[in-house]
Amino acid sequence: MAQSLVPAATSAGWVIDASVTMPWFFPDEATPFTEGLLDSLGVHELWAPTLWVLECTNVLQSAQRRRRIEASRRAEIAGELGELPVRLDRETPDFVSLDRLAATHGLSAYDAAYLELALRRSLVLVTLDARLLAAAKTLGHAVLSAPQDIGS
Numbered sequence: 001m002a003q004s005l006v007p008a009a010t011s012a013g014w015v016i017d018a019s020v021t022m023p024w025f026f027p028d029e030a031t032p033f034t035e036g037l038l039d040s041l042g043v044h045e046l047w048a049p050t051l052w053v054l055e056c057t058n059v060l061q062s063a064q065r066r067r068r069i070e071a072s073r074r075a076e077i078a079g080e081l082g083e084l085p086v087r088l089d090r091e092t093p094d095f096v097s098l099d100r101l102a103a104t105h106g107l108s109a110y111d112a113a114y115l116e117l118a119l120r121r122s123l124v125l126v127t128l129d130a131r132l133l134a135a136a137k138t139l140g141h142a143v144l145s146a147p148q149d150i151g152s
Helices: 002-008 018-024 032-039 051-065 071-083 095-105 109-121 130-138
Strands: 014-016 046-049 086-089 124-126
Touching: 014 109, 018 032, 018 051, 046 051, 046 109, 051 071, 051 086, 051 109, 095 109, 095 130, 109 124, 109 130, 124 130
Parallel strands: 014 046, 014 124, 046 086
Antiparallel strands: none
16 A cells, blocks of 8 residues: 555655544544555654644543543553654744744644644645645645545
8 A cells, every 4th residue: 555655755754644643543534545654654754743742642632531442542542652753843833934824824823833844844744634735735835645635
């Protein structure tokens, strides 16, 4: 399956968000696309803003509160997330740039942070978030989402 993800191979790496990460741990949310991403771990350098840690942790906390997972599974997934080969970008975008990006494209500041990182480091943006994809495409930036978007 990783072969189908090759269009972005010339990139220095990929920015991933929680929308493509968390299905790796929740089988009912997994798709052939997210499973292909999981299969390609180690092939592409993965990046995320430090916000990704907060978002993924929030998903775990919510899943336990809604009784989708037990506390032991939550802790296990947290440990597995910590072992993923994801480089956390420690540079914080400046207020004006992030605000402008979010306002121009109708994004939350959180989603704008993923886009800002992809733009700043010239990395392919990998997400299932439609609004985030649309913003990146409007800017002519490389994205990878669902199979129909491969090569976009």
